[in-house]
Structures are given as structure tokens and as C-alpha cells.
Amino acid sequence: MDIRHLRTFVTVVDSGGVARAAARLNMTQPTASRQIEVLEAEFGVLLFDRIGRRVQLTSEGEDLLLRGRRLLAEADSMAERARELTAGETGLLRIATTPQAIESVLVDFLPKYRRRHPGVEIHLGEEGGTRLSGRLERGEVHLTMMPAGDDRFHSRLLYPVYLLGVLPDTHRFNRRTVLDITELVDDPLLLLGRGFASPQWLNAVCQVAHIKPRVLLESASPQTLIALAGAGHGIAVIPSSVKVTGGKMRAVPLAYRRAPIGRWQVVAWDPRRFLAPYAQQFVEELVAHLRRDYSGHVHTRRAPRLPRPKQ
Numbered sequence: 094m095d096i097r098h099l100r101t102f103v104t105v106v107d108s109g110g111v112a113r114a115a116a117r118l119n120m121t122q123p124t125a126s127r128q129i130e131v132l133e134a135e136f137g138v139l140l141f142d143r144i145g146r147r148v149q150l151t152s153e154g155e156d157l158l159l160r161g162r163r164l165l166a167e168a169d170s171m172a173e174r175a176r177e178l179t180a181g182e183t184g185l186l187r188i189a190t191t192p193q194a195i196e197s198v199l200v201d202f203l204p205k206y207r208r209r210h211p212g213v214e215i216h217l218g219e220e221g222g223t224r225l226s227g228r229l230e231r232g233e234v235h236l237t238m239m240p241a242g243d244d245r246f247h248s249r250l251l252y253p254v255y256l257l258g259v260l261p262d263t264h265r266f267n268r269r270t271v272l273d274i275t276e277l278v279d280d281p282l283l284l285l286g287r288g289f290a291s292p293q294w295l296n297a298v299c300q301v302a303h304i305k306p307r308v309l310l311e312s313a314s315p316q317t318l319i320a321l322a323g324a325g326h327g328i329a330v331i332p333s334s335v336k337v338t339g340g341k342m343r344a345v346p347l348a349y350r351r352a353p354i355g356r357w358q359v360v361a362w363d364p365r366r367f368l369a370p371y372a373q374q375f376v377e378e379l380v381a382h383l384r385r386d387y388s389g390h391v392h393t394r395r396a397p398r399l400p401r402p403k404q
Contacts (some may be wrong), residue, residue, distance in 0.1 A: 097211035183212030221288025281327035346396035
């Protein structure tokens, strides 16, 4: 069924005749008449009784008129929705990132974003850094905030993430501004689980340095590691995007031969899939927000700078 023919049918009824309907729809009267005939043939019923120059709804026409109005209302609503989507004013946006990125970035950013864009519905997904690219590739999410370096995706740089060693202020390294990983061979280490990216950064550097770290515990909770470090059970190795609270703790950037250990964080999307205008707008506003308000550098201000990747 052609929606234009249905609109002509409803307009004929509302206008009181084919000629008036044709004028309202900016078409000729024969064209309007043919559209009604096509619709009647498609439905297999007469919509109008022709009485001279007048047309009058049949009982079948009255029944189909009500349904036709509902269909036209739905079609108009869909067209309006499409215009809003194109304008970037409304839509559903699925984002996946790590728990620490949600805590350190999105908790502050999302309320401001939602006030500016109430028509965009945000669905968050929490995932370890090593699994984020898979969710993006499978199309489960529109955007991810993840470590840079995956050439399959397009991305924008957000902020550098450094590897930190968290220790109590009574530790022998408590006055250091940077710790070389070779100095940690005698300390038990508290690491995030294998689903997170930061332990992989540490393991890669340890292989280059030909050292084997003493891993006491792997946990999915950064705050658990920090609490254990505070109680003297070892040094917690976490990314700088994790908030370190408590006045008796120190967070010291880790390095190897004066080179910082870490990766830049990006917001990424799959170029094979359509990225809606409101998603593009989200990316731009997130980048601008982090240029102004990112607080994750508090423990890394005196660390060697992490080189910016080329994009």
C-alpha cells in the first residue's frame, strides 16, 4: 500500500470531494481519482459511493478511514522521529567502558550531557579493558572508551592513563615521585584481574626488563587492592583513572628507564557501522569536557609525559 494513496483517501473525506482534495494535495483531479481507484482495487472494496459529482463513504470506507487515520498519524510520527534523529536531538546511545572510566569521567560528565540533550537515552555497559574492542566489533555498543592502538576502529584521543603504584605513606618509597619497576622485585604486587588492560602493560614491560613480579593477588576491584596496600600487604598496581582516596596513601607513577608505563585512552567507534549524529555530538562534547575538567592527572603531574599516539 502506498502511503500517498492513503493520504489522498483521507483528504478526500476531510475536503468533502475529490476536486478539493486534489487542490489541497497539489495534484490534478484525475490523479487523485486514480489513486482512490488503485486503493479500492488493492483493498478489494469500494471506499466511496459516487452520486453524481458527489462522493459518499461506504460502510467499508468508514471502517477503513479510522484505521487509515491511525496509520497516517504513525507515519507522520515516524517522519518526525527521523528528522529528530538526523538533527541529533534524540536517540539511543550504547557505551561500554571500564568501571574506573565510569567513575572518573562519566559520573561527572553524564548529568551535564543529559541536561543539554534530554532526548538522548544513554545505556552504559561495564567491561574490562581487554574485552571492549570485541563488544564494539560485534556491534553490541556504539562507542567505547578504551586504550588507544586498535587500528580497526576510528577514535578521538581523550587522556593519558599511567600505571601507578599505590602504597602506604609509611613505605620506604613514600617520598618518590616516580618508581622504576625494577625496584619492585622484592615487593608483593596487587594487580587487577586478567580482563583489565593495565596488568598486560605491566607484564609486557617486565618481560622487556627480564624481571618476574611477585603477584600476591589479582582482583576485579581496584578499591580492594588499594585497601590491601593501605594495610601493608603489598603495592597495588592500578591505572591512574582509578580514584585513590585516603590521606595515608601515596600513588606513584611507574616507569622503566625513565619511560612512563601506560596508554592513551580514546573514545572509539566502528567505521563499518553508521554513527548517528547524536553519537558524533556525544564524542565532541566528551572530548571538550576532558580538555577542561579531567582530574585524573592529580598523581601524574611530575611523571614523564606519555607520548601522544598519531591519529
